[in-house]
Amino acid sequence: MDIISKAHAQGGAAGGGMEMIIMLVVFGLIFYFMIFRPQSKRVKEHKSLMSSLSKGDEVLTNGGLVGKIAKISAENDYVLLSLSEQSQVTIKKDFITAVLPKGSIQSL
DSSP, X not given: XXXXXXXXXXXXXXXXXXXXXXXXXXHHHHHIIIIXXXXXXXXXXXXXXXXXXXXXXXXXXXXXXXXXXXXXXXSSSEEEEEOSSSOEEEEEGGGEEEEEXXXXXXXX
């Protein structure tokens, strides 16, 4: 009994609880500013990119394909991408990573 009352008198349990709460709040703030906020910013930028796509834009896909948009489907999220005069590919809009400046395909 004597050991327990001495440990309790030193405040071992009372101070630890508040320190734990402060540490959890600090970790929560680090998580928000390092992970959640940048990710939501990238998602917002990608959505604005998807809404600004139009026929004739030269784009780059996740797979590394570079082509010109030949047709955008209004009812679903698919795009007809013209890779050359003879070949066309249908892809989802989500796989477009960047809109390239006009004339980029000719310079390749």
